[in-house]
Amino acid sequence: DTAVSQTPKYLVTQMGNDKSIKCEQNLGHDTMYWYKQDSKKFLKIMFSYNNKELIINETVPNRFSPKSPDKAHLNLHINSLELGDSAVYFCASSRWESSTDTQYFGPGTRLTVL
Amino acid sequence: AQTVTQSQPEMSVQEAETVTLSCTYDTSESDYYLFWYKQPPSRQMILVIRQEAYKQQNATENRFSVNFQKAAKSFSLKISDSQLGDAAMYFCAYRDFGNEKLTFGTGTRLTIIP
Numbered sequence: 001d002t003a004v005s006q007t008p009k010y011l012v013t014q015m016g017n018d019k020s021i022k023c024e025q026n027l028g029h030d031t032m033y034w035y036k037q038d039s040k041k042f043l044k045i046m047f048s049y050n051n052k053e054l055i056i057n058e059t060v061p062n063r064f065s066p067k068s069p070d071k072a073h074l075n076l077h078i079n080s081l082e083l084g085d086s087a088v089y090f091c092a093s094s095r096w097e098s099s100t101d102t103q104y105f106g107p108g109t110r111l112t113v114l
Numbered sequence: 115a116q117t118v119t120q121s122q123p124e125m126s127v128q129e130a131e132t133v134t135l136s137c138t139y140d141t142s143e144s145d146y147y148l149f150w151y152k153q154p155p156s157r158q159m160i161l162v163i164r165q166e167a168y169k170q171q172n173a174t175e176n177r178f179s180v181n182f183q184k185a186a187k188s189f190s191l192k193i194s195d196s197q198l199g200d201a202a203m204y205f206c207a208y209r210d211f212g213n214e215k216l217t218f219g220t221g222t223r224l225t226i227i228p
Contacts, residue, residue, distance in 0.1 A: 031214055041153075041203060043218040056215055090159060094214070102149070103216055105159035 003027050004106035006091050012112045013081055020077045021109045023091030031055075032074035033103065034066060035090040043090070049074050078111075086113045116141045118208050120219035127196045128227050134181075135191045135222045137206030145211035148182065148189045153221075154202040162204070165189065167211075193224075201226045 004025045013019050025032065033056075034046040048056035052068040063079040078085060091106040117140045127133035139148070150162040165173045165182050172180050177194045193200055206219040 033214070033216075035216075041221045043159075043205065043221075045215050045217075048214050050214070058215075088157065092159075102161055102164055104161070105151075108157045108159075110157075 004091055004093055004104050006089075006106040006109050008109060009107065010110050010112075012114065014114055015081055015083060017081050018077070018079045019081060019111070020075055021089055021091075021111070023074045023076070023106055025072055025091075025093040025104070025106075027093055027104060029093035029095050029104075030071050031094050032068065032071075033092040033094075034074065034076050035092060035105075037088040037090060037108070039087070047074075047076075081111075081113045083113050086111055116143075116208050116210070116217050118206050118217050118219035120204075120206055120222050122222045123220070124223045124225070126225040126227055127193075129196055129198060131196055132192060132194045133196055133224065135193075135204050135206075135224065137189045137191070137219055139187050139189065139206070139208045141187070141208065141210070143210050147209045147211065148180075149207040149209070149216070150178070150180070150189075150191045151205045151207060151218075152200075152202045153205065154199075159205075163191065196226050198226050198228065200224060 007022045031050045033048045037043045047066045049068045065077045068074045088108045090108045092103040094103045119138045146167045148165045152160045152162045163175045179192045181190045203221045205221045208217045
């Protein structure tokens, strides 16, 4: 069973378009994250939600809007896509206040903006 | 702000040999967690090993072990009996206790020579 899943796996789109990436976890976790990995493989956190509430919001353009309809889902919507948004986006989840405290990652979504 | 430094962009090791990947970090906190994640060509981020800063004993997971030197703020990963499947990017990561944000290093690409 897939623990953290993302759709789509690949996304190719034109500059200026609006797109969404979906994330679902079946681990029973209550905290979810979005990370961006750039072309140099550098991974940086973008957002974190706990029980559908935003708890981490790094310096990210407001064209990026996360939405958490429930604890098991965290979607990422991107408006007016730019060339610099091309990257791999990873979703992750963990348990809040857990003794193990490990984040489990999804397979990533490679976004290419043309 | 916490920073994580991986000074070896690339490493290679002969199959069945042992290799050590370096990681240093900067923090003023005393309670935190450290992680090593592996990212194979499939792009999936896989947890390799974790260490709680309050534990003096170095974590081990089968062929993977760490050398955690808290005073030196060093957290190296040793891979014993290297296998072809170990070829991947390896990321060191840091997280404050009570803070969900993971800070990653820039990664080390490990090549296994048959």
